Amino acid sequence: MSRIRRGGRALAALLAASSAWSAHAQTLPAQPGLVVIVVVDQFCADFLDRFAEGFGKGGFARLTSEGARYVNAHFSHGVTVTAPGHACISTGANPRIHGIAANAWVPAGSDRMHSAVHDPTHRAIGSPRAPEKNRSPANLLMPTLGDQMKLRWAGRSLVVSVSLKDRSAVLLGGKQADGAFWWDSSCGAFLTSTYYFGEPPSWLLELNRQKPADQYLGRTWDLLLPRSAYAANPPDDRPFERGGDLLGNTFPHRLGRSGDHSDQAFYQALASTPYGNELLLKLVARVLKAYPLGGDEVPDLLCVGLTSNDACGHLFGPYSWEVQDMTLRSDRQLAELFELLDQQVGKGRWLVAVTSDHGVAPIPEFAVQQRLGGGRFSAEAVCQAVRDVLDSLASSAATQPAHACRFTLPWLHLDAGRLASRGVGVTRAAEAVAETLSALPFVERAYPFTLLESLTPATDDPVLRMARQAYYPGRSGHVYVHVKPYFQPDEEAANHGTAYSYDTHVPLLLYGPGIAPGVHFVPADPIDIVPTLCALLGLEPPPGTTGRVLVECLSRPAR
Secondary structure (H helix, E strand, C coil): CCHHHHHHHHHHHHHHHHHHHHHHHCCCCCCCCEEEEEEECCCCCCHHHHCHHHCCCCCHHHHHHHCEEECCEECCCCCCCHHHHHHHHHHCCCHHHHCCCCCEECCCCCCCCEECCEEEEEEEECCCCCCCCEECCCCCCCCCHHHHHHHHCCCCCCEEEEECCHHHHHHHHCCCCCEEEEEECCCCEEEEECCCCCCCCHHHHHHHHCCHHHHHCCCEECCCCCHHHHCCCCCCCCCCCCCHHHHCCCCCEECCCCCCCCCHHHHHHHCCCHHHHHHHHHHHHHHHHHCCCCCCCCCEEEEEEECHHHHHHHHHCCCCHHHHHHHHHHHHHHHHHHHHHHHHCCCCCEEEEEECCCCCCCCHHHHHHCCCCCEEECHHHHHHHHHHHHHHHCCCCCCCCCCCEEEECCEEEECHHHHHHCCCCHHHHHHHHHHHHCCCCCEEEEEEHHHHCCCCCCCCCHHHHHHHHHCCCCCCCCEEEEECCCEEECCCCCCCCCCCHHHHECCEEEECCCECCEEECCCECHHHHHHHHHHHHCCCCCCCCCCCCCHHHECCCCC
C-alpha cells in the first residue's frame, strides 16, 4: 500500500474518531457538583473481601458494584502512618515532595516533638475547653486537590474537611480550605483553628453546646450480626488484645455507666468504637447545612476522615471480632453518608473516592501463633544499642552524653547538637548506628539518611526506594529502620508504619459521574486519586503530583 493511501486512511480514521468523540461529548454526564474524598483510617484492602458477606447494599457494595475497584493499590512510600498517608492522598505526591514525613518531628530550634500540623501562630478554637494546641497546614509543602479547585474557579469552590483527628482534617483540606474541623478527646468537643476563622462559627459553638459526645455515655457496643457471622476470626477473648480499662477485651463493650461523668478516658474509649464515626457523621450533616456544597455549577470538595477504625485496630488487631464489627458498621455509615449526599446534592451529582491512609500488621502474638514468626521489641532496646555505638565514637574529654535519640517506627532521630559537642559528626553517627541496628535480631536492615538523600543511583532494593520516597530533610529521622516481618514495638496491640504489604495495601474505590464500573488488577497507588479526579474535573494537577490518571476506570476520555 502506498504512503498516500496509508495517510488517507489514517486521516479518515482520525476524522471518524473526532466525529465519534463529538457525538459522545454531547452525552457526557454533567460535571459533579461535589467531589468527596473518604479516608477510612487503618483499613486493609482485604477487609473488602473478608467481611463482604456482612455488608449491606448501600455502602461498600454500592461502590464495588457500581464503581471502580483497584485491588492492587499500594502506597509507594515507607512511612505508613496517618499524617504522611493523608498528605499523599490530598496532594498526589509522596512525603519526599509534600514534606509530611511523619506524624511528628522535632522542628529546628526546638527540643521536643511537634505534630505534623503544629503551627505556633494559629490556635485551636471552638470550645472554652479547647486545649492549647496550635494547628494549621503550614507544614504541608504542596497544594492539594482543594487548593487546585480554588485556583481553577477563582475561589468559588467550597472546600471543607472533617475528621476526628486534627492532622487528618487539616492535611486533607489543604492551604485554602474554607474550614477544617476535628474532634479533641481531651475536651470532647469539635474544634477548628484561627488559621481558618477569626472566631469559631456559630453553628460549631451551638453543636458543642449540645455535647453530642456525652450522649454516648452508658451506651453498649455489641455485635451487629449473630455471633456465628464472626466465626472466621480467632476467639473473641484473646489475652494479647488491649481493650483493657477503656473497653475490655470482649463483647459487649460498655462506654461507662449512664450516671458516670464524661472525661478524657470516656472520650478516648468512644473514639475507639463505631460511635466515634457516628459522632463524626453528625458533624458532616451539620457541615452540609452550614455550607451549600454541590449547590451550583462550580464543583466543591468535601473530605471525610473516619478515624475510629484506627483506634479500634490498635487495640484489637485486624483479625478480631471488634475490627470486623467496626468494618460492618463503617459500611452502614458510608451508606448513610451516600444517602445524605443523594438527598442534599442529588443522585449523579457527586463523585467519591474511598481509600485509607495505611493498613496494619497482625498482632505479633497472633502472628507467632500462626507460625509466621515475628515478635515485640522495645524502643528502649533500640536506644540502648544507639547509646553504646555513640559512646564508642564520642570524645572522652566531653562531659555531655552523646546518645540522646528518639525512635518512632521507622525513624530514629539523633540529637545533632549533642553529637557535635562530643566531637561526633551526624553523618558518621548515622552510618555507624545504621550498621549496628542492622545486626539486631528484629531488624532486617537500616539505612542512614546519607543513603536516602539522593534518588541516584537507581536501586533494585524496593525497601530503599520506598524509604527514599518517605524521606524529607529535617523532618525524617537520621536512620530508617526496616524491621523484620511481624515485628512491632511494644506500644500497642497492633501497629503499622513499615514498607510491608500489610501496611501499604489499601482499598481504592471510585464512584460517580465519569467512572465506569469494574474491577482492576493493574498496580495503583493512593497518590493516583488526585490526578484522576483532576482529569475528570478538567483541572491541572497540583504541582509536585507524581501519581497517574487511572484511565482504566474512566467511562469517558479525560477532559
